[in-house]
Amino acid sequence: MGAVICHNSQPIAYASASLTPCQQSYSQIEKELLAILFGCTKFHQYIYGRQTLVETDHKPIVSLMKKPLYDIPPRLQTIMLRLQPYDLKVSYKPGKYLYIADTLSRAALSEQSLKEVDQELDLHINMLISTLSVSPEKLKEIKENSIKDEVLSKIIIYCQNGWPEHKRSVSPSVKPYFDFKHQIYVIDNIVFKDTSIIIPFNMRNYLLNLIHEGHQGINSCIRLAKGTIYWHNINKDIEKFVSQCHTCLTFRNNNSKEPLISHDYKLLAWNKVGNDLFEINNLKYLIVVDYFSKYPEIALLNSSNSSSVITHLKSIFARHGIHILP
Incomplete structure (x- = not known):
């Protein structure tokens, strides 16, 4: 890691350090954020209580620093919490223009710095894993399958070496x-999205069966999975799985069709009428139809409440007479 503090573009002090073996396994964004923390810690006496402009060659850091703490991946929260005492304004600057800091990072001192961050991260990781409702045996199985999984194995490499800048790459x-x-991180070869474990492909069917074990509905199963497990299109997979469940299809409520009922009316107009409400082009209407002549009366409603409907019915009955009750 390398850092330099400048005033009016003139360097004041320099700092560099080597990453610990644990820090070397961090994802690229964790290393970049750790470098900012290293610089702030090293130059604490200069910047504490003052607004400080931080220039970084890692563009995702800029948007990350603008997010609220709860919306940041748990592993990054540990470092972000240590940056809270400082008034930092982070801006992006391509690496080819960060001459000094880039040079210092390539010729770092053998001294290792911020070892306490490793301990805090380990503590945070252990706490996160302990809160998961997953047995150690199942975690081991997820880990082994994640390494073999075609997609997750590539994500693990991207997290360790840095993601490409463009999606097409x-x-x-x-x-x-x-x-x-930036919400994805890796703990002991288990891939997480925030607090949810990204499940390997060959274990998804097992998890779907587990979620739907109580034969709950689609929405209940989605709520059960949320915040615990994740994969691409998980909601669609849950919906498809539940809708094809043989037990649910067997015992679901059947909506039986009501039989058609013939209307008994005398051969006399306005003896029996029917009415209903309908809507066209966001306008509400009342329709009243005479059963004998099929003659309709339609009224535009300002509101579909009962008082508005009653007012128009009174007007219609005033013109045609009150229908004869059976």
Whole structure:
């Protein structure tokens, strides 16, 4: 890592350090954020209590710093919390123009810095895993299958080495995950999206059966999966799985058709009438039809409430007479 503090574009002090073995396994965005924390910690006496402009060559950091803390991936929250005391304004600057900091990062001192961040991240990770309602055996199975999975294995590599800048450069199978790549992180070869585990392809059917074990409806199953497990088009897969469940199809409520009922009326106009409300082009109407002559009366309604309907019915009955009750 390399950092330089400048005033009016003139350097004041320099700093560099090597990453610990644990930090070397961080994703690219974690390393970039860690570098900012390193610079802030090193130059604390200069910048504390002052607004500081931070220039970085990693563009995703700019949008990340504008997000509320709860909307940031849990692993990054640990570093972001340590940046809270500082008034930072982050801007993007291509690496070819960050001459000094880039040079320092390539000729870093052997001294390792921010080892306490490793401990905090380990603590945060252990806490996150302990809150998951997944057995250790199942976590191990997810881990093993994630490494073998065609999509997740590529995501793990992207998280470790950095995502391509453009979506077109990403492997086609991973493109559905590109738009929220900064919400994805890897813990012990298990891929997470925020707090949800991204499930390998060959374990999805098992999870669908587990979610629908109580034969709940589509919406209930989606709510059950939310915040716990994730994969691309999971909601569509749940909907398809539930709608094809043999048990649910067997015992679902059958909407039986009501038989047609013939209307008994005397051979006399306006002896029996029917009325209904309908809507065309966002305008509401009342229709009254005489059963004998099929003559309709239509009135435009300002409102579909009962008082408006009664007012128009009174007007119609005043013109044609009150129908004869049976």
